[in-house]
Amino acid sequence: MLEQLGLLLVFVKSSALAVGGLASLPLLRADLVPQYVTDAGIVQALAIGRLAPGPNGLYIVSLGYIVAGWTGALYALIGATLAPLAILPATSLARRWLLSGWFGGLVRGVSLGTAGLLLATGATIVHAGGTQLWQLALVAVTVIATVQGRLHPAVMIVVGAAVGLALGR
């Protein structure tokens, strides 16, 4: 029971302290790897999150399922849904605060810190997935394609899978 509650808290916390869908990843990884899931499980959840419909922050539901089946998926969904809705009372009660300079600075600080954490998490995922030359080339191409934003993420996952099938055996 206590463990269940702890797991729910992990998912709520990761969404409540992150600004943006994928920004919860460093927090989740810190709490779940390696006790509950491996980096391979994280890769799987990220890929499914990109291939399945809906916001890509829904990778968290896939991760929840990998960690604890349907219960985990439910906890992840609860965390991912409740945390962003905090903006609703905030816009009613404290709109002036939200538009103040210091609050904008706080969000910017968290976003920048998260960018650094995501960079480190991305590097860890790359390292855990293998560092053969063709894999590093794939990393480079994906980074460029993501920054440019023209290629659909699902296409990138499919290309990665195809390259893996051709070269990864």
Added chain:
Amino acid sequence: MMKAPPSSRALARAWFDIGTQSVGGGTSTLFMIRRVVVERMGWISLREFTESWALSQLSPGIHLVALAGLLGRQIAGVRGIAVAVTAMMLPAALITAVVTAFFGEIAQHPLTIAALAGIGPVAGGMTIGLALTMARPVLQRGRYAILDLAVIVAAFALLLTSTAQTIVVIVIAGAFGAILLGRERPTSSDAPMS
């Protein structure tokens, strides 16, 4: 004159479409929301949509959920929030979990393992690319850019080289930002939809 709010059924239908027909998330979901609630249904004006989008960028967690909540409230109050968020998230989450369950069945197959050897670098590359995308506006901030870059580099180094808790890094970055980075606030002109 206020228009009568749409029925729950019409609302649910629209947000179900948004949740299930936008593969890949992010910008594709955002475009889908705009197309449905602004252009197709006319429930929200473009100006209201852009303002809600700017506010949603300040929310914790998935911004699109915050956006659905804000737009739902404008369209039909508390009922609008409940229907918009549930209809967008629940079916998409269900599909995500079912795909994960199916994937679990084939995860140990040699072909799956080979495919994952290629998917891993792509997932890592996307994460790095997204981090760069989040950091990119920094480069346009003149002499203050050094402060912004310092936060990114410090967070990166702390996570990779020390046992610092992720949560501590985020809290410090937030406090640093509130004190030193608060000169400008995000504007709706940053909206990725122009």
